[in-house]
Amino acid sequence: MxxxxxxxxxxxxxxxxxxxxxxxxxxxxxxxxxxxxxxxxxxxxxxxxxxxxxxxxxxxxxxxxxxxxxxxxxxxxxxxxxxxxxxxxxxxxxxxxxxxxxxxxxxxxxxxxxxxxxxxxxxxxxxxxxxxxxxxxxxxxxxxxxxxxxxxxxxxxxxxxxxxxxxxxxxKLNIFDAALMSGFFLWLMGYRIWDRWGEIGSIPSLLMLGVLSALATAFAEYGWYAVATQVPAIKVLAANLGVAAGIRPAWWVLIVSLGVTALVALRRGLMKKAQPKTSPKLAMDRASS
Incomplete structure (x- = not known):
């Protein structure tokens, strides 16, 4: 087929x-x-x-x-x-x-x-x-x-x-794409772990997951430079947590995760509006039946 x-x-x-x-x-x-x-x-x-x-x-x-x-x-x-x-x-x-x-x-x-x-x-x-x-x-x-x-x-x-x-x-030194892909992987694994042990579907939990994944991405990039290169890692961490050096992978992870959360919220709002409304009298009749 x-x-x-x-x-x-x-x-x-x-x-x-x-x-x-x-x-x-x-x-x-x-x-x-x-x-x-x-x-x-x-x-x-x-x-x-x-x-x-x-x-x-x-x-x-x-x-x-x-x-x-x-x-x-x-x-x-x-x-x-x-x-x-x-x-x-x-x-x-x-x-x-x-x-x-x-x-x-x-x-x-x-x-x-x-x-x-x-x-x-x-x-x-x-x-x-x-x-x-x-x-x-x-x-x-x-x-x-x-x-x-x-x-x-x-x-x-x-x-x-x-x-x-x-x-x-x-x-080697240019690890922008590697750090970015790792950040998305951290979000996906964080979702699975959270979903296994608790409720991840709520908007607040998705927001929290995005923030934690972004921070984990920043520290992962910092850790790589600290262990594997001679580049001052603390400067890399400072650049990751700020925007003066441009939008680093951690910020992109946060932006994408916030975008996903916004789309989830929008979809749920549209689905809620599309649901047929039940009058109070009909709801009472159904409850009593």
């Missing part, structure tokens, strides 16, 4: 649009390559481009469950598999471009992955994504059974952590 059909064999506009959207970054990259717009080191730029989109699609996969619950959009579950497979596909492209950059010398590639810890971490993350992509089909769900399949697919969380660590390590 084509990926743009639902389980009943009907065309799903949502699946069709998402399926088309999955190819847009690759088309964008191809356009940059054809117009020689990838800079002085085109292969290196392409490698990082593919890796960034792998992380983005992985985070979008993790965002399906919170979005489905917060916006009461049950159909979103239909596109989670496609997003996860896309994350693996862009990760595979990331690796393939690296092999090309190494002049197709597979022995050297294996040696580099074995000797360089950040490449080892990235390869393990990609291997985990491969397992998730292969076992994402209905056939594998039946073979493994519901509980075992769910247990296997929980490795998506450590896979995401490994992918982000690889992102930080290969970014």
């Amino acid at each position: 084509a990926p743009w059909y639902d389980r009943a064999g009907r065309l799903s506009l949502l699946k069709l649009l998402v399926f088309i959207g999955l190819f847009l970054p690759a088309i964008w990259l191809a356009g940059l390559a054809l117009t020689q717009s990838l800079g002085a080191r085109p292969l290196n730029t392409a490698i990082h481009f593919a890796g960034l989109w792998m992380v983005r699609f992985l985070l979008l996969t993790l965002a399906v469950t919170p979005a489905r619950k917060l916006f009461r959009w049950a159909q979103l579950i239909l596109v989670r598999r496609m997003l996860g497979v896309a994350a693996f596909a862009y990760g595979l492209l990331h690796l393939a471009l690296y092999v090309v950059d190494q002049n197709l010398d597979l022995a050297r590639v294996v040696s580099e992955i074995w000797l360089r810890i950040y490449l080892t971490i990235g390869f393990v993350a990609l291997f985990g994504l491969m397992l998730l992509a292969i076992t994402s089909t209905d056939g594998w769900v039946r073979r493994l059974g519901g509980k075992r399949w769910q247990g296997l697919h929980r490795i998506v969380y450590p896979v995401a952590v490994l992918g982000l660590i690889h992102f930080f390590m290969q970014s």
